[in-house]
Amino acid sequence: MNWTGFSKKSISERLDQLRTNQLLDQKSLNKLDQNEQLPLNIANQMAENVLGTLSLPFALAPDFLIDGHDYQVPFVTEEPSVTAAASFAAKIIRKSNGFKTTIHNRQMIGQVALYDILDKNKAKQIILDKKQHLLALANDAYPSIVKRGGGARELNVTIKEDFLIIYLTVDTQEAMGANIVNTMMEAIAHPLEKLTGGQKLMAILSNYATESLVTAQCQIDLRFLSRDKTEAKKLAQKMELASQLAQADLYRASTHNKGIFNGIDAVVLATGNDWRAIEAAGHAYANQTGSYKGLSTWQYDKDASVLRGALTLPMPIATKGGSIGLNPTVQIAHEILGYPSAKELASIIVSVGLAQNFAALKALTSTGIQAGHMKLQAKSLALLAGAEEKEIDSVVSQLLKEKHMNLETATLILKSLKEKKN
Template sequence: MEVSVTTQSRIPGFRDGSPGDRRVSAARNAGVPLAALEVLTSGGLTVEQADGMIENVLGTFGMPIGVATNLTVNGADVLVPMVTEEPSVVAAASNAARIARERGGFHTSSSEPIMQAQLQLLDVADPDGARVRLLEAADELIGLANDQDPRLVSVGGGVRDLAVRTVEARAGRYVVVHLVVDVRDAMGANAVNTMAEALADRVGEIGGGRVLLRILTNKADLRLARARAVFAADSLGGAEVVGDIVHAAALAEADPYRAATHNKGIMNGITAVVLATGNDTRAVEAGAHSHAIGADGRYTALSHFEVDRDGDLVGTLELPMPVGLVGGATKVHPAAQTAVRLLGVSSASELAEVITAVGLAQNFAALRALATEGIQRGHMSLHARNIAVSAGATADEIPEVVRRLVADRAIRTDRAEQVLAELRARGS
C-alpha cells in the first residue's frame, strides 16, 4: 500500500476538542480543505439523493462518524473515518494504533482484487462429461464474458480463469461454473453478475442442462488482505499481559463460542470503515465469517497472536476484503466520498489494507482489555455518557452524571435520572 497524501495521524489532544475543532484538525492533518468535511455535519445525504439509492424512501438515518488517529500503515500515516454506534470502538482503535507505532505500526499486503461468479447447471445427464466440455470451451466463454465489460478489460481487469466443479446436494448433482474475474478498483458485484448472465445460455448449451443461478459468491477467498503489527511488551504491562493475550486469542482459535465474539470485535473496526466509505458491509461480513471456517469445518479466529523472540506481542490478520472505490454508494453518497478523500487512498487494494489494519487494531484493543481490566471498564465511561444523554442531561450536566454513574458502578437510566434529579434539586 502506498498512500498518496502526506498525512499526520498522531494528533495529541484530538479527542478533547469539539466536533468543529476536530474537523479543523482532521482537515489540516489529512491535507484536505475544511469545506470538504462540512458535508459530515448534516449526515452527508439529502432526502432527494437517498430517494435515488433505495426504494420507498421516507428520509435518512443518521449515524456518528468519527476518526481513528495514530494509524501508520506501511510507513504512512492515515486518518481513518469510522461510522459506528458502539462506544469505545474509535477510541480503542486509536489507542491500539498508538501502541503499534512504537514498533513501526501496521504492515499490510493484499492479493489481486479477484471476485467470482457462479453459474448453477441443473438436469445434466453426464455431469463429469459436462465439466470437461465446459473447460474445453474456456477460451470461448472467457472471451464472451470479457465482451460484457470492455472498460474493465481496458484498465487491466477482466476474466482471469474459468473453473468448473460438480457439487453433490440433497436435490441432485449440479455442475457449477466459476468465473474468476479481476475487478480492479470496483467491489465487483455488478461486473461479475453481468458476465454470468451473459454466459448462461451458452453454458447451458455446452453443458447440456439448464442454468438456474448466475450470481457472484461473497466467499471472496481469492481477494485477501493481510495486516501485521508488533506491540511492545513494555507498553502492555510486561510478559504476563502478553502471555494472557496469547491465551485469550488461543481460546478463540480452539472454541467457536469464543471465536464468534472474538471475530465480532474484529468486525467492529472493519464494518465501521466499510460503512464510512460507502461499501457493502454485508458482503464483507459474509466473506469474513465464511473465511473463519477452516478446512476441518470448524469456525475459528480470523486473527492470531504470538510472542516474538524479543518477548513482544505479534498480531496478524488475514481475511477477504471485497471493497471498491468506483461504483455503488461510494460514488453516490457525498459523505462516503469525503471519507475516502480523508483516507487518501487511491486504489481498492489500499483501502482493503487500511481496513484490515483497523480490524487488527480493534481486535488487539479488545484482547488487551479482556486480559487486564475486563471489557466493561473500558466501555464504562462512554456508555455512561450515552445513558446520561438518554436521561435528559444537558451538556453542562453530563460530566457530573457520568462521574456519579461510574463511581457507583450503576450504568442505568433509572440511576442517571435519579442523579440528574438530585443535581437539579441542589441547583434550584
C-alpha cells in the same frame, strides 16, 4: 501530525486540526461543520419506499501507520468505545513500526450452477476445452472493465453432488464488482447450457471472495504493553492463550470475530461499501476448515520479546461504484484517507480489524472489557436522561459511583443536579 488529546477537543477544534493538517479542503470542512446529510432526493433513488435518512456518528481513529504511510481513519459506528479502542491500539502498534500488509490478490468470483446433466465428467471436459471462448464471451459482455485493465481471468469447473458448477474469476479493478460479475455470469450461462445439455439453476456473484485475500501483521515490543517487564510478559502470554481459545471454542470465536468486525464495519460503512458482503466473506472464511475459528492469531515470541499478530481476510472493497459517489459524507471519508485505491483501502481495513482485536484482547486479559465500557455507557444514560453538554460530566461522575447504573438513576441524579443549581 500530533494527535495526542484529539478525543478531548471540541468538534470545532477537531475540524481545525483537520484543516491544519490539510486532510480536507474547505468545502468538505464546511459540510462537516454544517453536518450535511445525504439529500433526501438522492436517498429516494438509492432504496425503495424511502421515508427519510438515518444518521450515525462519523468519527476519526487517528495515527494508523500502515506500510510506512500515515492514515487518519474515518469510522461510522454507534457502539461506544470502538473508535477509542482502535485509536489506542494504533498508537501502541505505531511505536513498533506499525502494520505491514500483503495483498494476495484482488479478484472476484462468480458461479453458474447447472443441473440435469447425464455425464458430468464429460460435460466438465467440454467446458474446459472451450475455456478461452467462454472467457471471451464474458469479456464481451462488459467491455468497459476490459478497457480499464480488468476482465475475466480464469474459469474452473467442479462437480458437487447433483451440480456442475462453473467458477469465473474476474478482475473488477476499483469496483466491488457485483454488477460486472453478474453480467458476465448471465452472458455465459446459456452457452454453458448448450455445451452441456444441462439446465441453469442460477448465475451470480459469490461473496466468498477467496481471490481477494489481504493479510495484516504487526509485532509489538513488550515494553509497550506495560512498563513492568513481568506484567508485560504475562500479558503477552495471556493474549496468545486468548488467541488459542478463539481457535478452540466456537462460543469465544464468535465474539472474537465480532470484535474484529467492530472496526472493519465502521470503516466499510464510512467508505460507502457493502458491510454485509464483507461480513459474509469474513465469517465464511472463518469456517474454511469446516470448523468456525477466530480469524486472527497472536503469538508471544520470547526470544525477540515481541507479541506478533496476524489477520487474513477476504476484503473485496471498492472505491468506485455503488453509493460511494452519492453520499457527501462518504466522499469526505475517501478524502480524509487520501483517495486510496481499492487495494490500499483493503490494507487499511484489515489493519483496523487487527488493531480492534488487539485492543479487545488486551482489555479482556488485563482490566476486563467493562472498565472502558462503563464510562461510555454512563455518558449514554446521561444523554438519554436529558443532560445538556455542560451537565454530562457531573452526571457521569456520580452515576459511576452508584450501585445500579441505569436510566432511572441517571434521571434522579440529573434532577438533583438541576435542583441544586436552582
